[in-house]
Amino acid sequence: MNAVLEANGLGKRYGRRWALSECTLAIPPGQVVGLVGPNGAGKSTLLQLAVGLLAPTAGTIRVLGDRPAASPEHLGRVGFVAQDTPVYESLSVADHLRVGAWLNPGWDRDLAQRRIDQLGLDPAQRAGKLSGGQRAQLALTLAIAKRPEFLILDEPVASLDPLARRQFLQGLMETVAEHGVSVVLSSHLVADIERVCDYLVVLVASRVQIAGPIDDLLASHFRLTGPRRDLNTLPASQEIIESSQTDRQSTLLVRTDGPIVDPAWTVEQLDLEDLVLAYMGRAAAGERARPRIVEVH
Amino acid sequence: MIRLTWLQFRVQALIAVVAMAITALVLAVTGARLAHLYSTSVATCTVQGDCDTATNAFRLHDQFLQNMLGPLLLVVPGLIGIFWGAPLIAREVQAGTFRLAWTQSVSRRRWLAVKLGSLGLASAIVAGLLSLIVTWWFSPLDRVNANRFSPGVFDERGIVIIGYAVFAFVLGVTAGVLLRRTLPAMAMSLALFVGVRLAVTYLIRPHLVSPAHTSVPVTSATGLGFGSSGSSGVVTFIAKTPRIPNAWVISSQIVEKSGHLASTAVLHQFLMTACPDIANQQAGANQGTFGACVAKVSANYHLVLAYQPANRYWTFQWYETAIFVFLAFALAGLCFWWVSNRLT
Amino acid sequence: MIEFHLDSRSGVSPYLQIVQQVRHALRLGLLREGDQLPTVKAVVASLAINPNTVLKAYKELEHSGLVAARPGVGTFVTKTLSDTTLAAHGPLRQELQRWLDRARRAGLDDESIEALFRDCVRSNAWEDVA
Numbered sequence: 038m039n040a041v042l043e044a045n046g047l048g049k050r051y052g053r054r055w056a057l058s059e060c061t062l063a064i065p066p067g068q069v070v071g072l073v074g075p076n077g078a079g080k081s082t083l084l085q086l087a088v089g090l091l092a093p094t095a096g097t098i099r100v101l102g103d104r105p106a107a108s109p110e111h112l113g114r115v116g117f118v119a120q121d122t123p124v125y126e127s128l129s130v131a132d133h134l135r136v137g138a139w140l141n142p143g144w145d146r147d148l149a150q151r152r153i154d155q156l157g158l159d160p161a162q163r164a165g166k167l168s169g170g171q172r173a174q175l176a177l178t179l180a181i182a183k184r185p186e187f188l189i190l191d192e193p194v195a196s197l198d199p200l201a202r203r204q205f206l207q208g209l210m211e212t213v214a215e216h217g218v219s220v221v222l223s224s225h226l227v228a229d230i231e232r233v234c235d236y237l238v239v240l241v242a243s244r245v246q247i248a249g250p251i252d253d254l255l256a257s258h259f260r261l262t263g264p265r266r267d268l269n270t271l272p273a274s275q276e277i278i279e280s281s282q283t284d285r286q287s288t289l290l291v292r293t294d295g296p297i298v299d300p301a302w303t304v305e306q307l308d309l310e311d312l313v314l315a316y317m318g319r320a321a322a323g324e325r326a327r328p329r330i331v332e333v334h
Numbered sequence: 335m336i337r338l339t340w341l342q343f344r345v346q347a348l349i350a351v352v353a354m355a356i357t358a359l360v361l362a363v364t365g366a367r368l369a370h371l372y373s374t375s376v377a378t379c380t381v382q383g384d385c386d387t388a389t390n391a392f393r394l395h396d397q398f399l400q401n402m403l404g405p406l407l408l409v410v411p412g413l414i415g416i417f418w419g420a421p422l423i424a425r426e427v428q429a430g431t432f433r434l435a436w437t438q439s440v441s442r443r444r445w446l447a448v449k450l451g452s453l454g455l456a457s458a459i460v461a462g463l464l465s466l467i468v469t470w471w472f473s474p475l476d477r478v479n480a481n482r483f484s485p486g487v488f489d490e491r492g493i494v495i496i497g498y499a500v501f502a503f504v505l506g507v508t509a510g511v512l513l514r515r516t517l518p519a520m521a522m523s524l525a526l527f528v529g530v531r532l533a534v535t536y537l538i539r540p541h542l543v544s545p546a547h548t549s550v551p552v553t554s555a556t557g558l559g560f561g562s563s564g565s566s567g568v569v570t571f572i573a574k575t576p577r578i579p580n581a582w583v584i585s586s587q588i589v590e591k592s593g594h595l596a597s598t599a600v601l602h603q604f605l606m607t608a609c610p611d612i613a614n615q616q617a618g619a620n621q622g623t624f625g626a627c628v629a630k631v632s633a634n635y636h637l638v639l640a641y642q643p644a645n646r647y648w649t650f651q652w653y654e655t656a657i658f659v660f661l662a663f664a665l666a667g668l669c670f671w672w673v674s675n676r677l678t
Numbered sequence: 679m680i681e682f683h684l685d686s687r688s689g690v691s692p693y694l695q696i697v698q699q700v701r702h703a704l705r706l707g708l709l710r711e712g713d714q715l716p717t718v719k720a721v722v723a724s725l726a727i728n729p730n731t732v733l734k735a736y737k738e739l740e741h742s743g744l745v746a747a748r749p750g751v752g753t754f755v756t757k758t759l760s761d762t763t764l765a766a767h768g769p770l771r772q773e774l775q776r777w778l779d780r781a782r783r784a785g786l787d788d789e790s791i792e793a794l795f796r797d798c799v800r801s802n803a804w805e806d807v808a
Contacts, residue, residue, distance in 0.1 A: 069728055069730075203726055206726035207722075207723050207724065207725075207726040208723075209726075210722040210723065210725075210726050210727065210728065210729065211719055211722055211723040213722070213728075213729055214718050214719040214722045214723075214729040215719055228686065231686075232684075232686070232692070232725075232726060232727050232728070233726060233727065233728055234728065235728050235730050235731075308689075
């Protein structure tokens, strides 16, 4: 199986700060991947590394089996929508479609025109005058119409109102249903991810916390509630992600592949938001626990 | 890619075309008139015998245009650098549209190559056409003034302007690539352009070809006189640099018959013996004593000129154009490397 | 053609909601044998959910023998749920009315009736399994 995105120890440093570190991922094709994490976690950095807008400081990344932006032909197989959906403000919507056709041999004119008509965009309108939602849709059209195998979207709906957001995701899902593109989409709204994605990557503080198909993740994480006990007595196969104890009660969030046989626990399924929050919380706690390195001269 | 470049450049191209058209129209009309005036008044003046008045009268025509066109040609390359060069990449980086441009099916190198190449060519054409028409307009005046090789005029005629424009354009693009913000790039490119132009004009141009030397009598000087010069305050002989038609006189020095340079002290000594009235600044000095003294100086001293002869004019034009074009290509190389490897 | 809706707060996973809505429509006769289910593309374009979710739901319905996928054409209903049960609804409803009258005369309030009913449904289901 050829991974659509493969990263090995990938890292990117700006000056002294590592925006992304030790990122290892293997994303299978045909998925809609949600990349979740707080602002500044490194999501945008990872996505820009994947399209060749940034060069790695450490490690490697391969997209569709090759270096990102390895050739014009490779660039044609990956569609990208950057954060804030940049468009050429002084050019019209129709101009943008023309530019897309000129710069991409794989351009599908009919698809582009159909989408613009469906969206009700005025072809003569200058892109600078479009609303945020319309700009996002235009940017998505430009990415889709070149018929890529892989779509990478950097927080495309972050600054959109709920209706525009819904419409964007509808258009995106329709494309996935029709053309079977693989998608990686970053967001900090878990609700959107839950609707639309079937694979999750949680990125916090420049590191990957957890990655995998959402169904598998939800099937292997549980909330255990029961009488207070020593956490060391738990079987090794159960990894504790989050725990909280009162004098009488223990509440744990565990990850396990096997069944939970201990009758003392009340076992509950989690929803995606609980799972993401647990990993984000663990990462934050890990940051605080790690000693800060103070430079001594 | 070329069509995209055109789409993004339309407005600037339109402004340039309109400005060029207006300029061309004005110059065509006035230039034809000037040429006609020349052929009827100055060219025929030897027949009539009164050349000086005709020439002077001719020089006064279209003073306004004469004063405007020179500076115009000086300024146009700078404008190209600021308005065509600096925003080219800086604007895309500032607006984030490079994230759109560099994820299309075009390599970054091709993107930059087409933009630099096509707009660089456009700069050369604009500069070339402008220079052509201005040089044509000035040709009767240049024939009369015979000063086309001197700094100031040399920069405003011929093909050097093409070199300046191409260089200014690529310099602007480079500033945009390095600074990534349009306004600072505009400022930096203008400042550097002026700096490089001054450096080439005063430090490099005089040495492109070793100057020739010639001796001329002291009376060829454009201004003769006696006065105190320098810190010593003693009266000495002053001769302003003579003019050689269409040549570039770089320096002129007063030299003794033996060939040695005549210093201020030596000249003062000579004056003390030859023209004591003038040397001591007596009130009785008049036209007669002045003329007699000059004759005495002229008998013992002459001027040695370092100059570039008129027949080297085009050599210098080509050399200087080549220097700027070479610099432009070097900067273009820097841009390519930076955009491919360092920009993000 | 039926339309699906999604209740993101119901706690029921999206694919199950689709399955339930198809079964509900079959039960009420809104979907009959031979009717086409909405295409994956249409569902996804209106609900903004992952196509795999819809595929999973349709696959489960196919597994239950209720629908069949015809490649290149669509997914079609092969069996309704209403036939076998609608006919029995009438007499069962009457029996239930009589039972309810007796329960009320015995003094049970609505909550007790519902509790008793649910308990019986559950123990009845267990007995079926056993």
